[in-house]
Amino acid sequence: MFKRKSIVAALALAGATGLASAAQWQALPERAPEPADNPTTPAKVKLGKLLYLDPRLSSTGTVSCNSCHNVMAGGEDNRPVAAGVHGQTGGRSAPTVWNAAFNATQFWDGRAASLEDQARGPVTNPIEMGMKSWDDVVARLKQIPEYPRLFKEAFGPDAEISEDNAVKAIAAYERTLITPNSPYDRYVKGDKSALTEQQVRGMKTFAEVGCIGCHSGPAFNGQMGQGTGVFQKFPMFDNPYFEGKYDFKDDLGRYEVTKNEADKHLFKVPTLRNIALTAPYFHNGAVKTLDEAVRVMAKLQLNKDLSDQQVEDIVAFLNALTGPFPKQDLPRLPATPGRTFDFVK
Amino acid sequence: MFKRKSIVAALALAGATGLASAAQWQALPERAPEPADNPTTPAKVKLGKLLYLDPRLSSTGTVSCNSCHNVMAGGEDNRPVAAGVHGQTGGRSAPTVWNAAFNATQFWDGRAASLEDQARGPVTNPIEMGMKSWDDVVARLKQIPEYPRLFKEAFGPDAEISEDNAVKAIAAYERTLITPNSPYDRYVKGDKSALTEQQVRGMKTFAEVGCIGCHSGPAFNGQMGQGTGVFQKFPMFDNPYFEGKYDFKDDLGRYEVTKNEADKHLFKVPTLRNIALTAPYFHNGAVKTLDEAVRVMAKLQLNKDLSDQQVEDIVAFLNALTGPFPKQDLPRLPATPGRTFDFVK
Numbered sequence: 001m002f003k004r005k006s007i008v009a010a011l012a013l014a015g016a017t018g019l020a021s022a023a024q025w026q027a028l029p030e031r032a033p034e035p036a037d038n039p040t041t042p043a044k045v046k047l048g049k050l051l052y053l054d055p056r057l058s059s060t061g062t063v064s065c066n067s068c069h070n071v072m073a074g075g076e077d078n079r080p081v082a083a084g085v086h087g088q089t090g091g092r093s094a095p096t097v098w099n100a101a102f103n104a105t106q107f108w109d110g111r112a113a114s115l116e117d118q119a120r121g122p123v124t125n126p127i128e129m130g131m132k133s134w135d136d137v138v139a140r141l142k143q144i145p146e147y148p149r150l151f152k153e154a155f156g157p158d159a160e161i162s163e164d165n166a167v168k169a170i171a172a173y174e175r176t177l178i179t180p181n182s183p184y185d186r187y188v189k190g191d192k193s194a195l196t197e198q199q200v201r202g203m204k205t206f207a208e209v210g211c212i213g214c215h216s217g218p219a220f221n222g223q224m225g226q227g228t229g230v231f232q233k234f235p236m237f238d239n240p241y242f243e244g245k246y247d248f249k250d251d252l253g254r255y256e257v258t259k260n261e262a263d264k265h266l267f268k269v270p271t272l273r274n275i276a277l278t279a280p281y282f283h284n285g286a287v288k289t290l291d292e293a294v295r296v297m298a299k300l301q302l303n304k305d306l307s308d309q310q311v312e313d314i315v316a317f318l319n320a321l322t323g324p325f326p327k328q329d330l331p332r333l334p335a336t337p338g339r340t341f342d343f344v345k
Numbered sequence: 346m347f348k349r350k351s352i353v354a355a356l357a358l359a360g361a362t363g364l365a366s367a368a369q370w371q372a373l374p375e376r377a378p379e380p381a382d383n384p385t386t387p388a389k390v391k392l393g394k395l396l397y398l399d400p401r402l403s404s405t406g407t408v409s410c411n412s413c414h415n416v417m418a419g420g421e422d423n424r425p426v427a428a429g430v431h432g433q434t435g436g437r438s439a440p441t442v443w444n445a446a447f448n449a450t451q452f453w454d455g456r457a458a459s460l461e462d463q464a465r466g467p468v469t470n471p472i473e474m475g476m477k478s479w480d481d482v483v484a485r486l487k488q489i490p491e492y493p494r495l496f497k498e499a500f501g502p503d504a505e506i507s508e509d510n511a512v513k514a515i516a517a518y519e520r521t522l523i524t525p526n527s528p529y530d531r532y533v534k535g536d537k538s539a540l541t542e543q544q545v546r547g548m549k550t551f552a553e554v555g556c557i558g559c560h561s562g563p564a565f566n567g568q569m570g571q572g573t574g575v576f577q578k579f580p581m582f583d584n585p586y587f588e589g590k591y592d593f594k595d596d597l598g599r600y601e602v603t604k605n606e607a608d609k610h611l612f613k614v615p616t617l618r619n620i621a622l623t624a625p626y627f628h629n630g631a632v633k634t635l636d637e638a639v640r641v642m643a644k645l646q647l648n649k650d651l652s653d654q655q656v657e658d659i660v661a662f663l664n665a666l667t668g669p670f671p672k673q674d675l676p677r678l679p680a681t682p683g684r685t686f687d688f689v690k
Contacts, residue, residue: 062412062428072676083407322680333417338624
């Protein structure tokens with residue numbers, strides 16, 4: 001796990017050697033890594049996509065995974081904090097589902113080790129999708145005639161509808177939500193026309209300033225698929241430079257998971273893939289624009305005051321990490337002919 | 346406008362002559378009617394679909410047209426009453442968007458004469474999408490870089506983003522949301538294998554019992570595109586047969602629009618197309634299942650006690666009015682790179 005001091009040291013070294021090495025620039029794999037016990041298959045992806053888009057996985061019948069992690073947009077909701085059933089809001093911003101498959105851990109505090117584990121959470125969170133239990137979810141799904149067949153197609157003829165199978169299917173779908181052919185990827189693979197001059201300049205600045213110290217690897221989220229992921233202290237703007245400028249409530253971050261004193265205010269280093277589409281920024285969405293987010297991070301994490309030109313160049317580079325997005329069909333959700341559920345009003 | 350007595354008289358006649366005439370069974374047109382000032386074009390449909398699916402048309406950024414009129418399902422939300430911003434709920438059930446293009450009027454009380462006029466309403470309704478005004482919506486759309494170009498593509502090189510153009514585009518998209526090739530349509534067009542024996546029996550019962558008195562025409566919603574549409578008195582279950590069985594609040598229906606005494610408790614005769622997918626039933630969703638809805642309607646409107654067999658047959662027939670649904674792509678919503686809106690929390 002990176003700690004602040006070691007990063008600053010590493011960055012000093014990077015600064016001394018000039019530009020970051022070519023090995024630092026990695027294209028995103030064309031396929032997301034898959035756990036041995038949940039290979040990505042078309043039948044699972046098909047089922048997982050339906051579950052992902054199905055609001056009947058919420059108590060009110062109004063909130064689906066896609067409500068807060070919108071695959072038609074940047075994979076989240078462009079709000080500071082998401083809104084769940086009955087319009088309730090929580091304390092953290094919905095992270096993007098795009099390329100979440102390349103995160104070593106999920107949630108801002110890394111409390112889920114896999115996409116499967118992440119998918120278990122929101123469904124029964126009382127302020128998100130509000131179901132009382134996964135047993136209730138499973139009972140509902142069993143009453144939707146097509147779902148039993150779709151689970152068998154995905155998991156074998158003896159498979160039943162279960163929490164484990166549901167989250168496996170959702171995770172399988174999410175592993176298809178990747179954007180490996182961004183202008184940046186094409187550039188790294190040799191198409192030197194894929195980036196503008198300003199974007200190339202921003203790429204260099206991104207490395208020289210030290211952003212790449214944490215935002216490294218193909219997904220710019222630290223190393224991929226290793227251990228518990230990369231966390232970084234978020235100083236909650238207790239920097240005089242930002243005094244009173246942002247609305248920041250205290251949030252102990254990873255400490256809430258580990259109860260380890262050293263983990264206080266640590267948050268996962270988020271991917272920068274499609275970052276231009278996921279304003280507002282940070283774990284509570286307190287910063288509204290990408291240029292301001294770049295400026296704030298440089299000051300807070302690296303104690304650097306960037307010039308306007310540097311900020312503009314880095315933002316131009318970050319825009320080169322957007323899309324393209326795989327084409328998808330709008331599916332038909334399985335029906336319950338002649339009846340519905342007693343959704344919570 | 347049909348009144349209760351004239352229907353009963355007409356039905357007595359239908360009963361006397363036996364089976365309804367073949368002219369009563371009409372297939373749905375392959376294309377929805379279009380107003381002269383808003384022809385359905387691919388560019389408008391493309392734009393309208395984006396607006397329809399875009400939650401940024403709501404104050405909170407969480408509710409799109411599709412939230413309550415889900416095109417992945419039966420064109421509504423399968424809830425008694427819909428949930429808008431902050432989880433607020435209203436008094437009436439969201440009608441289906443599927444084949445709404447064949448309604449002579451829109452809303453349960455017919456207060457909108459066209460799909461265009463309907464689309465104006467929910468966006469600025471404080472308990473639905475919650476925008477303060479269409480000016481605010483237009484101002485927001487103007488800040489989303491791709492929308493100005495899409496409006497020009499749809500409405501001409503001099504066109505601006507405006508309320509009128511937005512609702513025209515949404516209506517154009519909705520005119521593509523039709524299901525003209527249901528088993529019933531194929532049967533009416535000559536494919537006698539398209540319906541099961543029970544469905545054919547149910548079709549005859551549907552006519553003989555008198556359902557077709559109101560639910561007539563290709564969309565089973567009264568005549569198509571004529572005048573102010575077909576309304577029918579809804580006796581609010583003031584029938585001793587239903588005493589205390591359902592949760593019905595008083596609702597003056599069309600009277601709220603016309604202030605005409607005779608319009609008290611009148612509601613639009615809804616289409617029966619895809620009715621199996623839109624439980625719960627009636628203007629406030631008080632009846633949970635389709636078989637019960639058939640039984641209740643026969644008693645309330647026609648004073649007939651249907652046998653279980655008659656109910657089952659009619660329900661089988663109604664299921665033949667479902668789909669198929671046109672294939673659609675999941676679109677990408679236009680982005681606001683590096684920024685978002687100050688959505689209401």
